[in-house]
Amino acid sequence: MNRVFLDALRTGLGDVPDDSRIVVGVSGGADSVSLLCGLNETRGERSLQLHVAHLDHGLRPGSRTDADWVAALARSLGLAATAEHQDVASLAEDSGVGLEEAGRRARYAFFERVAAEVGARFVAVAHTADDQAETILHHVVRGTGLDGLRGMPRTRSLGPSVQLVRPLLDVSRQAVEAYLSDLGQHFLTDPSNSSEAFTRNRIRHELLPLLERDYNPSVRDALHRLSAQVSDAAELVQQNARELLKRSLVEAADGTTDGKGERVLLDVATLQDASDHVMRAAFVELWRDRGWSRQRMGFTEWQRLVDVA
Numbered sequence: 001m002n003r004v005f006l007d008a009l010r011t012g013l014g015d016v017p018d019d020s021r022i023v024v025g026v027s028g029g030a031d032s033v034s035l036l037c038g039l040n041e042t043r044g045e046r047s048l049q050l051h052v053a054h055l056d057h058g059l060r061p062g063s064r065t066d067a068d069w070v071a072a073l074a075r076s077l078g079l080a081a082t083a084e085h086q087d088v089a090s091l092a093e094d095s096g097v098g099l100e101e102a103g104r105r106a107r108y109a110f111f112e113r114v115a116a117e118v119g120a121r122f123v124a125v126a127h128t129a130d131d132q133a134e135t136i137l138h139h140v141v142r143g144t145g146l147d148g149l150r151g152m153p154r155t156r157s158l159g160p161s162v163q164l165v166r167p168l169l170d171v172s173r174q175a176v177e178a179y180l181s182d183l184g185q186h187f188l189t190d191p192s193n194s195s196e197a198f199t200r201n202r203i204r205h206e207l208l209p210l211l212e213r214d215y216n217p218s219v220r221d222a223l224h225r226l227s228a229q230v231s232d233a234a235e236l237v238q239q240n241a242r243e244l245l246k247r248s249l250v251e252a253a254d255g256t257t258d259g260k261g262e263r264v265l266l267d268v269a270t271l272q273d274a275s276d277h278v279m280r281a282a283f284v285e286l287w288r289d290r291g292w293s294r295q296r297m298g299f300t301e302w303q304r305l306v307d308v309a
Contacts, residue, residue, distance in 0.1 A: 012167030028188035031126035052081035241281035
């Protein structure tokens with residue numbers, strides 16, 4: 001099992017160059033501990049330099065002790081670690097988003113800061129194949145387009161000079177636990193992972209097992225195949241959308257000192273040459289390019305823009 005896990009980890013690292021410095025996000029759970037141990041086992045092969053990062057979300061009593069446990073694990077491996085505490089509940093209340101989203105934002109912002117402090121170009125997190133299946137189902141339940149069906153990308157930009165990588169995205173949670181068992185390595189169990197207050201947990205503990213038992217024993221593999229096929233299609237749509245936006249863009253002006261907001265002028269005749277789907281994608285690209293908030297933009301809002309055009 002060790003060899004299978006480590007081979008999958010090596011493949012998952014993809015194009016991360018030799019001699020890279022990597023910040024490893026470690027919560028103390030099985031997935032992140034397996035990622036840290038696996039990277040530590042293989043770092044000598046490519047002269048990788050690892051730095052452990054742990055964020056305490058402050059959502060349960062005793063969570064601060066997790067940071068001490070992670071720091072001790074890092075020391076046992078001869079690695080430096082950075083830990084930080086944030087009141088994620090207050091962040092969620094102040095920003096008007098849910099706890100899960102507030103925690104995700106705080107976590108990635110923290111990882112990006114740590115990467116800048118230690119001079120790392122990469123941040124590795126421990127999302128597994130099971131997390132990917134849960135994410136896709138979560139998106140389906142909430143309502144999604146092609147982007148949601150792609151699930152989590154293996155790599156994405158975390159900042160101007162920092163890349164997020166997910167080396168375990170093809171590794172099952174069962175393989176993770178088998179690897180840690182072979183090592184005799186302990187890990188922490190977060191009781192909030194069993195709480196039915198979170199939609200993701202209900203998907204993990206109720207919906208996915210139900211689908212496997214009563215509909216398709218290989219539903220996780222089916223969701224992975226769907227993700228791969230949708231990714232190919234979405235890349236083509238995105239390419240066409242960017243070309244459409246480039247052809248139709250007449251003028252883009254930033255906000256001015258007299259209080260007027262940003263203005264973007266598009267040639268409607270050019271937009272009308274495209275399908276509704278590509279036109280919606282072009283508006284998404286425009287929002288992304290301008291750095292405008294997409295929090296309140298859903299299918300209805302994007303389609304309204306298409307109807308106006």
